[in-house]
Amino acid sequence: MESRIKLTVAYLGDGFCGWQRQAGKPTVQDEIARALARMTGVPTGVVGAGRTDAGVHAAAQAAHADLPARIEAAAVVSALNASLDPRIRVRSAVAVPETFHARHDARAKLYRYRISWRPPRLPWHGLRTATVAAPIDPAAVRRALESVTGTNDMASFSVPQPGSTVRTLHRAWLEDRRAGAVFSFVGDGFLRYQVRRLVGALLEVGFGRLSTAGFEELVDRPRPGSPIRTAPARGLTLERVFYRRSPLLDPRGRAANETEAM
Amino acid sequence: MESRIKLTVAYLGDGFCGWQRQAGKPTVQDEIARALARMTGVPTGVVGAGRTDAGVHAAAQAAHADLPARIEAAAVVSALNASLDPRIRVRSAVAVPETFHARHDARAKLYRYRISWRPPRLPWHGLRTATVAAPIDPAAVRRALESVTGTNDMASFSVPQPGSTVRTLHRAWLEDRRAGAVFSFVGDGFLRYQVRRLVGALLEVGFGRLSTAGFEELVDRPRPGSPIRTAPARGLTLERVFYRRSPLLDPRGRAANETEAM
Numbered sequence: 001m002e003s004r005i006k007l008t009v010a011y012l013g014d015g016f017c018g019w020q021r022q023a024g025k026p027t028v029q030d031e032i033a034r035a036l037a038r039m040t041g042v043p044t045g046v047v048g049a050g051r052t053d054a055g056v057h058a059a060a061q062a063a064h065a066d067l068p069a070r071i072e073a074a075a076v077v078s079a080l081n082a083s084l085d086p087r088i089r090v091r092s093a094v095a096v097p098e099t100f101h102a103r104h105d106a107r108a109k110l111y112r113y114r115i116s117w118r119p120p121r122l123p124w125h126g127l128r129t130a131t132v133a134a135p136i137d138p139a140a141v142r143r144a145l146e147s148v149t150g151t152n153d154m155a156s157f158s159v160p161q162p163g164s165t166v167r168t169l170h171r172a173w174l175e176d177r178r179a180g181a182v183f184s185f186v187g188d189g190f191l192r193y194q195v196r197r198l199v200g201a202l203l204e205v206g207f208g209r210l211s212t213a214g215f216e217e218l219v220d221r222p223r224p225g226s227p228i229r230t231a232p233a234r235g236l237t238l239e240r241v242f243y244r245r246s247p248l249l250d251p252r253g254r255a256a257n258e259t260e261a262m
Numbered sequence: 263m264e265s266r267i268k269l270t271v272a273y274l275g276d277g278f279c280g281w282q283r284q285a286g287k288p289t290v291q292d293e294i295a296r297a298l299a300r301m302t303g304v305p306t307g308v309v310g311a312g313r314t315d316a317g318v319h320a321a322a323q324a325a326h327a328d329l330p331a332r333i334e335a336a337a338v339v340s341a342l343n344a345s346l347d348p349r350i351r352v353r354s355a356v357a358v359p360e361t362f363h364a365r366h367d368a369r370a371k372l373y374r375y376r377i378s379w380r381p382p383r384l385p386w387h388g389l390r391t392a393t394v395a396a397p398i399d400p401a402a403v404r405r406a407l408e409s410v411t412g413t414n415d416m417a418s419f420s421v422p423q424p425g426s427t428v429r430t431l432h433r434a435w436l437e438d439r440r441a442g443a444v445f446s447f448v449g450d451g452f453l454r455y456q457v458r459r460l461v462g463a464l465l466e467v468g469f470g471r472l473s474t475a476g477f478e479e480l481v482d483r484p485r486p487g488s489p490i491r492t493a494p495a496r497g498l499t500l501e502r503v504f505y506r507r508s509p510l511l512d513p514r515g516r517a518a519n520e521t522e523a524m
Contacts, residue, residue: 010385011385086382086385087276087385089384091383119343121272122321123272123348123350124319124389127386128386
């Protein structure tokens with residue numbers, strides 16, 4: 001008898017080749033599968049809500065796994081954390097119906113991209129923040145963010161790939177920070193490199209090197225492989241995977257709801 | 263013509279095999295030497311104030327290097343940080359007389375060891391803190407710290423080695439933190455593993471598993487290779503290297519001076 005659990009996992013992307021298993025490379029999925037196998041004594045797979053690329057962080061990646069029924073979900077967190085690399089922490093483990101699927105059931109994801117124009121003075125500061133050369137113009141970036149919200153063909157912001165490149169960005173907003181800023185994106189799904197290439201283009205807007213019209217053209221005339229810079233993985237964190245309705249998934253929701261996502 | 267500079271360097275120990283160069287292994291000294299060579303265009307050595315072991319961190323390791331005189335000390339920090347691994351940050355670079363020697367001239371060092379009995383929930387918290395199983399009795403630890411302050415044969419707290427094992431611990435103190443504590447040690451020099459083995463024994467005292475008398479015996483009857491646990495590298499940071507007189511080097515100094523070391 002097996003029972004399914006949903007895991008919520010945080011990780012520092014440094015030193016991992018992303019979430020998804022790759023033969024011979026250190027990945028988060030592999031580390032968790034191995035920790036599960038050590039705990040259960042049998043090979044145990046784990047399915048994530050989606051991939052994250054090499055170097056990208058997660059505050060709350062979601063995943064599911066099937067464990068022998070004798071193992072209590074409550075005991076899983078401490079057992080896994082005791083044997084996992086400290087750069088990976090399991091934050092919670094809850095019993096879910098066997099029909100729950102971490103990827104298929106995910107309604108949306110929240111990604112945040114943190115930038116600072118003041119380089120960190122100490123190596124343990126700003127581990128999830130990308131350093132940029134200069135301050136950005138927040139008003140110009142906010143205009144561009146408005147134009148990209150909604151359902152659009154996001155091909156300009158990804159790499160050539162099979163399948164539809166249409167995605168819905170439910171909400172996108174910018175928050176000012178001391179000597180920096182945070183971009184937030186809530187969407188039903190994201191293409192490979194989409195957030196980092198979107199941020200790459202938005203930074204050009206923020207630096208005054210790309211006009212709002214030029215940015216809108218990237219949205220309105222989707223061109224796979226357009227010459228956009230991909231912002232560094234270091235600044236990107238998968239903050240949350242949504243499995244239920246949330247005000248954040250409603251484009252008319254109030255800005256106050258955005259703090260809920262923290 | 264060359265001119266000597268003194269570098270102050272911070273690093274996260276994770277992923278490095280310590281400070282000291284070792285063929286074929288990633289070390290902080292090697293990374294800095296390579297960044298200096300990229301900047302100067304010629305092979306450039308760097309001499310540190312002392313070794314730190316694999317996984318041990320530094321907030322302010324000191325080092326010296328000889329650069330072509332045309333290179334301004336002021337330009338060194340940004341040039342090195344631009345090419346260094348982000349886990350290493352050069353905090354300052356100042357011109358010093360050519361007689362300055364980072365190791366020979368060091369009068370003392372401050373090491374801190376951070377513990378917490380609440381495991382970090384997120385992987386970017388507590389990167390320089392070791393998790394311990396239970397709270398410690400601070401009064402018992404403080405009594406033991408008093409007995410080890412001064413000039414003693416520290417053989418019990420190191421591994422068998424050639425040369426004198428007598429060292430002076432100018433000051434040692436314990437600060438309470440929320441769900442944790444910080445040990446500080448100011449000494450003229452430290453044997454290999456000395457701080458981590460000292461902390462290993464002090465934790466036994468704090469947990470009530472080793473009596474103050476038992477701890478004092480380790481000090482009074484030095485036994486190389488005594489069966490003491492070595493506390494994990496993760497909790498240890500080299501915080502400061504002293505080249506001048508400081509109230510911290512005076513055992514009769516007031517406790518208020520201890521905040522200066524932060």
